[in-house]
Amino acid sequence: MTLIDGKAISEQVKQEIAAEVAEIVAKGGKRPHLAAILVGHDGGSETYVANKVKACEVCGFKSTLIRYEADVTEEELLAKVRELNQDDDVDGFIVQLPLPKHISEQKVIETIDYRKDVDGFHPINVGRMAIGLPCYVSATPNGILELLKRYQIETQGKKCVVLGRSNIVGKPMAMLMMQKAYPGDATVTVCHSRSKNLVEECREADIIIAALGQPNFVKADMVKEGAVVIDVGTTRVPDATRKSGFKLTGDVKFDEVAPKCSFITPVPGGVGPMTIVSLMKNTLLAGKKAIYG
Numbered sequence: 001m002t003l004i005d006g007k008a009i010s011e012q013v014k015q016e017i018a019a020e021v022a023e024i025v026a027k028g029g030k031r032p033h034l035a036a037i038l039v040g041h042d043g044g045s046e047t048y049v050a051n052k053v054k055a056c057e058v059c060g061f062k063s064t065l066i067r068y069e070a071d072v073t074e075e076e077l078l079a080k081v082r083e084l085n086q087d088d089d090v091d092g093f094i095v096q097l098p099l100p101k102h103i104s105e106q107k108v109i110e111t112i113d114y115r116k117d118v119d120g121f122h123p124i125n126v127g128r129m130a131i132g133l134p135c136y137v138s139a140t141p142n143g144i145l146e147l148l149k150r151y152q153i154e155t156q157g158k159k160c161v162v163l164g165r166s167n168i169v170g171k172p173m174a175m176l177m178m179q180k181a182y183p184g185d186a187t188v189t190v191c192h193s194r195s196k197n198l199v200e201e202c203r204e205a206d207i208i209i210a211a212l213g214q215p216n217f218v219k220a221d222m223v224k225e226g227a228v229v230i231d232v233g234t235t236r237v238p239d240a241t242r243k244s245g246f247k248l249t250g251d252v253k254f255d256e257v258a259p260k261c262s263f264i265t266p267v268p269g270g271v272g273p274m275t276i277v278s279l280m281k282n283t284l285l286a287g288k289k290a291i292y293g
């Protein structure tokens with residue numbers, strides 16, 4: 001069994017990005033600039049945004065954090081999005097999800113200029129990804145592809161089961177795993193809360209990508225000997241024995257599943273750090289105007 005070290009790979013990729021930024025700056029170019037909008041005080045979002053700001057520093061990016069209280073109006077938020085769209089100093093920006101219920105996430109996403117949508121959530125980027133055109137690919141699936149590549153995990157012709165059908169992870173992940181290139185060329189099945197044969201599908205899978213957001217959902221008896229298991233879950237489960245008061249818990253029952261795997265990602269230290277690094281990669285592309293000019 002090989003433990004996929006997302007943390008180590010993410011540090012390596014950040015150093016690669018930092019070297020490229022240093023080169024750009026040495027040639028008189030501008031540092032890439034990422035802005036992030038954070039609404040409210042959700043514990044998870046706070047951590048992720050803090051991690052993004054730290055990663056920007058390591059990569060040599062400029063970063064701006066814009067905060068609103070949870071009672072901000074949709075119109076106020078949309079006005080800020082339009083302002084960032086127009087701001088030539090900002091190369092890319094994200095609006096951290098989830099948003100309070102009175103704000104339409106879809107409306108916010110569609111208001112973001114797709115040329116600055118480094119999360120890859122805008123319908124233009126999603127659509128271009130689906131048909132294999134250059135675009136900003138959403139960060140979590142792209143981070144997983146990077147891990148598959150760096151560990152030279154075979155995907156061509158393999159049976160890949162994606163658990164979960166969210167717009168941010170499950171759906172794009174399935175499309176990328178079936179794309180006509182490595183890492184892809186897999187036979188992809190998507191299972192979700194309404195699937196009747198989920199367990200049977202998993203048992204036949206060469207690669208399982210678990211993105212349901214249900215802690216410890218994938219058990220040993222659902223996994224084939226020698227399978228590759230990628231755990232996207234990061235649920236904060238209350239844990240009184242910890243200082244933070246919670247334990248970051250994946251969708252895979254790691255202790256019992258790991259011995260059966262050829263490769264597995266841990267939580268934390270697996271997919272999470274790669275998500276951040278993929279956002280950094282998209283921001284570098286934005287700074288270089290590499291995709292949309």
Ligand SMILES: Nc1nc(=O)c2c([nH]1)NC[C@@H]1CN(c3ccc(C(=O)N[C@@H](CCC(=O)O)C(=O)O)cc3)C=[N+]21
Nearest residue numbers: 047048051094095096097098234268269270272273275
């Ligand atoms: N607009 C938007 N874009 C996102 O990309 C986005 C979002 N909203 N909302 C929430 C999800 C979740 N997400 C994570 C990012 C980093 C870690 C991460 O760094 N995890 C570390 C540990 C984090 C910790 O210490 O709690 C790890 O797994 O090792 C996890 C999850 C991005 N998301």
